[in-house]
Amino acid sequence: MTGKSEAKTTAYRQTLLAGLWRENPVLRLLLGMCPTLAVTAAVKPAFTMGCCVIFVLVCSNIIVSLMRDLLKPHLRILMFTLTIATFVTIADLFLKAFVPAMSETLGPYVPLIIVNCIIICRAEACASKNRIVISIIDAVGMGIGFTVTLCILAGIRELLSTGKIFEMQLMPEAFVPWAAMSMPVGAFITLGLMLGLVNKVTNKEA
Amino acid sequence: MDTLNVLLMGFISIVIVNNLVFTKFLGICPYLGVSGRIDMAFGMGMAVTFVVTLSGTLTWLIDHLILIGTPLEVTRYVCFILVIAGAVQLVEMYLRKFFPSLYESFGIFLPLITTNCAILGMCLFINLWGTESLLEAVVLSFGAGIGFTMAICIMAGIRENLNMADVPKCLKGAPITLITAGILAMAFMGFAGMIR
Numbered sequence: 001m002t003g004k005s006e007a008k009t010t011a012y013r014q015t016l017l018a019g020l021w022r023e024n025p026v027l028r029l030l031l032g033m034c035p036t037l038a039v040t041a042a043v044k045p046a047f048t049m050g051c052c053v054i055f056v057l058v059c060s061n062i063i064v065s066l067m068r069d070l071l072k073p074h075l076r077i078l079m080f081t082l083t084i085a086t087f088v089t090i091a092d093l094f095l096k097a098f099v100p101a102m103s104e105t106l107g108p109y110v111p112l113i114i115v116n117c118i119i120i121c122r123a124e125a126c127a128s129k130n131r132i133v134i135s136i137i138d139a140v141g142m143g144i145g146f147t148v149t150l151c152i153l154a155g156i157r158e159l160l161s162t163g164k165i166f167e168m169q170l171m172p173e174a175f176v177p178w179a180a181m182s183m184p185v186g187a188f189i190t191l192g193l194m195l196g197l198v199n200k201v202t203n204k205e206a
Numbered sequence: 207m208d209t210l211n212v213l214l215m216g217f218i219s220i221v222i223v224n225n226l227v228f229t230k231f232l233g234i235c236p237y238l239g240v241s242g243r244i245d246m247a248f249g250m251g252m253a254v255t256f257v258v259t260l261s262g263t264l265t266w267l268i269d270h271l272i273l274i275g276t277p278l279e280v281t282r283y284v285c286f287i288l289v290i291a292g293a294v295q296l297v298e299m300y301l302r303k304f305f306p307s308l309y310e311s312f313g314i315f316l317p318l319i320t321t322n323c324a325i326l327g328m329c330l331f332i333n334l335w336g337t338e339s340l341l342e343a344v345v346l347s348f349g350a351g352i353g354f355t356m357a358i359c360i361m362a363g364i365r366e367n368l369n370m371a372d373v374p375k376c377l378k379g380a381p382i383t384l385i386t387a388g389i390l391a392m393a394f395m396g397f398a399g400m401i402r
Contacts, residue, residue: 033234034235077291081320108327112330114287115287184231184391185391188387189389192382195380195384199381
């Protein structure tokens with residue numbers, strides 16, 4: 001009995017850790033690039049976006065996992081999208097009501113979570129095949145992996161484009177802000193270099 | 207004359223100045239996935255153009271005729287995604303019946319258009335920019351499709367040559383594509399401020 005529960009715990013831990021590094025959605029699977037590039041000009045919106053994605057991911061994984069036996073193969077994707085759209089609407093209305101300024105900054109990228117490949121991918125690859133507990137853990141792992149990546153990317157960009165993070169001056173006075181880092185150019189190039197770095201590290205590990 | 211001017215400016219603005227891929231980061235996934243060969247990129251661009259025009263128009267109509275001003279407004283995203291999924295299904299059925307060879311060459315990319323963020327993004331932007339008339343919505347969404355096609359074709363052309371280039375091993379594939387996209391985005395920044 002103990003062996004069985006131990007195996008279970010290991011499986012849970014494996015699932016959780018997979019999302020953080022081995023199968024990190026942004027860095028390894030290249031999913032959800034649009035929001036990754038769009039909201040990472042500063043750390044705060046990036047973090048908010050990450051929280052929204054975690055919320056939607058967990059909720060939709062729960063629902064999809066619960067209805068996995070009822071799904072017809074050809075209507076599967078449509079059901080996923082409708083489930084996700086419902087939760088995204090909830091998240092969007094919540095942001096509008098409680099943090100209107102942040103909702104303004106994120107603009108259409110909150111509703112765009114609906115077509116975020118991470119969520120559909122997890123619904124398809126995990127939640128529609130697994131029991132509810134594994135689905136939740138997988139969602140949390142993936143969501144945290146996504147949020148952390150977003151925050152790192154946003155941190156680099158915010159630091160170089162303004163010299164500050166969270167209103168804190170980190171760069172010396174003489175630092176000239178790199179305006180390009182807050183523009184699309186900075187997003188593309190920073191993410192490109194980050195992926196290159198991750199590839200390098202993984203190749204060394206292997 | 208005035209309307210024509212507005213429409214023309216809107217079209218140029220969405221194709222070049224506010225290009226969806228380079229300034230709004232929409233449609234990056236197919237942009238990275240499909241841009242390996244130029245003929246496939248063009249086909250994808252055409253399919254996206256068709257679907258985005260259709261769904262942009264339909265969502266504008268639904269928004270203005272049904273949703274705005276009623277409590278149903280909260281269901282906007284659900285309606286939009288349903289319209290897009292329906293439009294993609296329609297295109298798929300139509301192509302399979304009348305142009306089987308074209309249908310074959312699109313393959314898996316056709317259903318994937320449903321989850322292309324450029325399309326839902328465009329529907330949302332039309333809504334956000336407060337587009338006044340149906341004609342403007344049609345022209346803007348068509349322009350968005352053309353802009354996407356242009357971006358993905360430029361990228362495919364570059365990537366065909368990039369295969370021959372000597373890129374550091376760890377930057378091969380997606381990283382160098384993203385960096386190239388960054389440089390392209392920088393080039394497109396030159397258009398910023400030209401209109402609006």
